[in-house]
Amino acid sequence: MTRSATPKADFPASAIFDWYDRHGRSLPWRHRWPDLAPAYHVWLSEIMLQQTVVATVIPYFLDFTRRWPDVCSLANASNEDVMAAWAGLGYYARARNLHRAARQVCDDHGGQFPSDVPGLRELPGIGPYTAGAIAAIAFGRQSTVIDGNIERVMARYFAISTPLPAAKVEIGQHYDAIRPSERPSDFPQALMDFANAVCTPKSPACLACPLAAGCAARAAGTPEAWPVKAPKKSKPERRGIAYVAIDKGGQAFMVTRPETGMLGGMLAFPSAGWTPADPAYDPAVPEAGVPFAANWKLAAEPVTHVFTHFSLSMDVMVARLPGAGMAESWGRVRPASLPTLMRKVWDAAQKTG
Ligand code: SF4
Known part of the structure; x- marks a missing residue:
């Protein structure tokens, strides 16, 4: 049921921007185009948001930025203080990598984050998604930004039948094909908010959706069936x-x-x-x-x-x-x-x- 073998660019990005301008969330780390958020804030929020929901992250983000207003003050903090401030967020390897990355940015880059994906990938704890997100949101770069939310919208709009995780490459190709040249920092954030509020995992609000006219999963009648997932193994x-x-x-x-x-x-x-x-x-x-x-x-x-x-x-x-x-x-x-x-x-x- 894949709509096309090759990515197509018939995606109404302007409808997503219109939706975002009316309904997008205000978040403590978020700025609106053409204003770009400080890379320190984007990086910190993205690391905290890995595996953790927005509502949980907000007080931690505010606490970290109050204690350590810039990357070098975080770099100079003691490991014990950083780990204690992180307690409760889980996945503690993130906190260790966060501290190591802060030191690297402060010591090797004069306190300035690299602005492109390859440079960001050199930092501990930064994978392809996080590097793409920082490059787009903090530096206005045309990078590929695919998180679980964007993945869901792409998989549904294009009715991608390949199961995840194998579908990630295809989803990335679609994203690159439909990414507009304007508002590069807003586009991924708009899609994420839209996915969260409208194209939700269990009950997508297709009747009120600005993408409905072109959405292949909606046309198929069972949008919840996307993204297709490989059968889950039970947890040991x-x-x-x-x-x-x-x-x-x-x-x-x-x-x-x-x-x-x-x-x-x-x-x-x-x-x-x-x-x-x-x-x-x-x-x-x-x-x-x-x-x-x-x-x-x-x-x-x-x-x-x-x-x-x-x-x-x-x-x-x-x-x-x-x-x-x-x-x-x-x-x-x-x-x-x-x-x-x-x-x-x-x-x-x-x-x-
Ligand atoms: S029409 Fe439904 S499935 Fe398609 S993008 Fe909109 S909310 Fe998601």
Whole structure:
């Protein structure tokens, strides 16, 4: 049901601009053509928006730009401060790469972001989509910008029958063919907002859609059937355990996780079994991996958490110590600075023992 084997340029970009001028969102990092947003803001928001929704990102973006108003102030911040400010956004490799990229821009480029896709791709954590987005939105370049939203509109408008992810090349060709020469920074943002508000994944509002007349998926009568996706593999399930020791003064025993791997560099409770880097865990003997001898109790329910590649069921053991923890590893728990999984573990520990 693909409308054409080769990309066609019969796409009413002006209708998308008209829609955007009336309904586009105001976002703290957004400027309107011909005004271009600072590259620092575009980059920061795009990294935060990878895997995270806009409503969640806004307070983090405002907090980061208040603490670190430009890329060099972020580069000069301590790793601990950046990781703590990122806590709760998830996918912590993004924060590590963010900090490394800030240092690279500050040290190697005099605080100025590269303005083209190849230069941006040299920075840690920047893939083809993010590089294209920064080049278009911050520098007004004619770059290819395909996120999941734009992908959906392209796949529907052109009724692309190749399943994702193989269809990405075809979708990119269509995007390049229909991209208008005017308002290069607005076009991808307009398409993303439009996809979010009108061409939604489950119930596209085709009756009110300015693209309806030319949309092949609408003509086929089942727009929700696009984009075509390869069958999903079910997520593997993992089992693990976390050990929470709390002293008389309410301080907890914490460790810093290794720099690489899950929750890398984050403060966390000692744990086992849930990543290849952790010690093995046998649920039949949960006390086998306790960090030190104490009166450990198993929480009534495990904590559950879903990561991109697996689902986790994590048992929690809690020890309440009669005295004060003496080693450096003891500290006051600040739930807001913990990764979400460890925050859930901490909540479960509060209800135990
Ligand atoms: S007509 Fe429907 S499917 Fe096609 S672009 Fe508009 S909202 Fe999406």
